[in-house]
Amino acid sequence: MVHMGSTRRNDERTVAGCHRRMRRTDREVVDPGMVERIIRDCRIVDVAYADAEGMTIIPMNFGYVIRPDGLPTLYFHSASHGRKIDAIRAAGNALPVAVSMRTDCRPIEGRTPCGWGEAFRSVVATGTASIVEAMEERREGLRLLMAHQADMPDVTFTDQQVNSVTVWRIDLDHVTGKVHE
Template sequence: MVTRRNDEQTVAGRHRMMRRADREVTDPRQVAAIIATCRIVNIAYTDAEGITIVPLNFGYVFDAKSNHLTLYFHGSPAGRKMDAVRVANNALSVAFEMATDCEVVEGRTLCNWGEAFKSIVGNGTASIIDDLDEARQGLALLMRQQAGMEHVEFTDQQVRAVTVWKVEADYFTAKVREKPQPHTH
């Protein structure tokens, strides 16, 4: 079984394979389970001010058959994020990361300590949603993910009161490092 890919070289235009192949998650059901337990996604992008990263609440749609992920967000129409999306002609390149079940794992020596986690890392394209029905769906998905509330209804006025935007994931990977089980004698 291959556990590490230490000799992988980056090739322009292609994604590098995950070095720790033993931690890669490819089963869509497991990927869906990881996303479902995350509450914050960190979005990174570059704008006129430089590189930045921002933690955000999110809603999502994950299509396991096509392995396509759409993340939904809401916020003020003014500010750095929305300015960056507009300057990019409503197609801002972003990177994103979300993690759950994070816990320090004690090692035999100080150099062997680590972290158990489940994570999703990828990149995509951010855009502001102009369609009222899609914006309404995005807000409902946010409420489902963040508050566990199903079938929330928003009035047109409520939807128009915020800016709803999304990230269409162009590429992402899932990775898990399980917490070691204690040895029993």
């Protein structure tokens, strides 16, 4: 469900510690089920974070689960060493991140070059990245990744396979969906 009513919130201002609401209310997705459908249809999530080297953003394949509180947890796998894993460890296994994902992107022709636009469905969120230590959660994270990316929900992993990668996750704490048709 896309939010209806007035189409603009032009009076919103940034307040420290608060999340500004979306300005285009006519494109805002407020239904958690619709947000989950957007996530389901996305294959790549861009993960942004800051570390000792500065800001960076990385595209990642992911799996996900909706937690009992209605918010998503995203699962990933990677090598045991590298910038993102180092950043999570340096942050005490609680790295603040921002994520963005989109699907159904296509241009919308305008009458003039500045009048063109883009149709899309997207999710933007913030959360905390952490390395998963428990073997069963690591195994489940890999299963969720294969279910989402390869439509293979029943893949099983040996302990050796699970131990050959680092499984990490992002617990999202603020999620915004947007649709422009």
